[in-house]
Amino acid sequence: MDLLERLRDGDEAAFRELFDAHHAMLVRLANGYVKSPSVAEEIAQDTWAAVLDSLASFEGRSSLKTWIARIAINRAKTRAVRDGRQVPLEDEEPPSSDDRFGRFGQFKRRPAAFDSPESLLADRQIRAAIDRGLDDLPPQQRAIVTMRDLEGFSSEEVCNVLGLSESNQRVLLHRGRGRLRAVLEKTLAERGGP
Amino acid sequence: MMCRDVVAATTDAEEGALKGWRRLSYRFHLGICPFCRAHAAQVETTVSTLRALPKDAPSDDSRERAIAAFRNRKRDV
Numbered sequence: 311m312d313l314l315e316r317l318r319d320g321d322e323a324a325f326r327e328l329f330d331a332h333h334a335m336l337v338r339l340a341n342g343y344v345k346s347p348s349v350a351e352e353i354a355q356d357t358w359a360a361v362l363d364s365l366a367s368f369e370g371r372s373s374l375k376t377w378i379a380r381i382a383i384n385r386a387k388t389r390a391v392r393d394g395r396q397v398p399l400e401d402e403e404p405p406s407s408d409d410r411f412g413r414f415g416q417f418k419r420r421p422a423a424f425d426s427p428e429s430l431l432a433d434r435q436i437r438a439a440i441d442r443g444l445d446d447l448p449p450q451q452r453a454i455v456t457m458r459d460l461e462g463f464s465s466e467e468v469c470n471v472l473g474l475s476e477s478n479q480r481v482l483l484h485r486g487r488g489r490l491r492a493v494l495e496k497t498l499a500e501r502g503g504p
Numbered sequence: 505m506m507c508r509d510v511v512a513a514t515t516d517a518e519e520g521a522l523k524g525w526r527r528l529s530y531r532f533h534l535g536i537c538p539f540c541r542a543h544a545a546q547v548e549t550t551v552s553t554l555r556a557l558p559k560d561a562p563s564d565d566s567r568e569r570a571i572a573a574f575r576n577r578k579r580d581v
Contacts, residue, residue, distance in 0.1 A: 322571065322574060322575070325574045329562065329571075330562065330567070333562040333566065334560040334561070337562075338560075351566060355566065355573070358574075362574060363577070411506075411507060411508045415507060415509065416506055416507045416539075417507040417537075417539035417540065421539060421543045421546050422542075422546075423546075424545070427549060427552040430553050431556055431557065440553065440554070440557070459555055460554055460555070465519060480515050480516060480519055483515055484514065484516075490550050490554065491547055491550040494549075495546065
């Protein structure tokens with residue numbers, strides 16, 4: 311029996327499995343909109359309640375994971391609006407002048423080589439910088455980077471959850487990853503080079 | 505394409521959305537430009553690092569709360 315059938319059967323172990331697999335993701339996604347870990351936890355709990363209430367009507371057109379993520383994000387957006395937090399439809403990005411390039415758009419110097427992901431993550435200062443970098447992303451970019459890179463969603467799934475076109479999703483993913491790349495570059499440079 | 509354009513096209517290339525002439529010029533530029541290859545390597549490491557971020561485990565409290573909601577609903581059915 312698959313997970314969905316077990317859930318519909320009221321199998322507690324199946325629910326635990328689903329909860330353990332996705333709760334942290336829901337909190338992370340919600341926190342991107344409400345910017346408060348405790349409110350994000352509330353939204354994640356409400357999401358589980360909503361999931362349990364609507365299991366019977368879940369049609370399985372998307373994966374369970376995508377469905378749950380969509381519920382959490384919709385709730386987080388509603389909550390953010392209610393709390394007076396502006397949730398821009400589009401992440402606004404002022405055109406930035408990137409000082410890495412010269413007059414003709416050529417790199418002025420060779421971008422530094424990064425350490426391996428393992429050694430980057432083993433460094434507490436860098437870990438903290440990544441967490442901050444994620445927190446500082448505009449809501450849509452943060453949601454997209456979280457789903458694509460932290461949670462392994464496909465671009466199709468992300469478009470489905472956020473109601474975005476493929477090209478819009480790519481633009482926002484590009485900006486989000488670009489910001490985090492810059493965070494790593496800056497942190498490594500400040501630390502005295504990789 | 506100049507380096508700036510190559511950088512701007514990184515995600516499109518990664519996602520298979522570069523077609524035709526843009527795709528050719530992108531690949532040609534990467535082939536001859538060690539700076540853009542170094543940038544592409546930075547992006548690749550950034551993404552791999554995000555993928556390797558350890559997942560936070562839910563606290564026992566929050567798991568117990570959700571399980572309680574689960575049991576309540578089961579009882580009500």
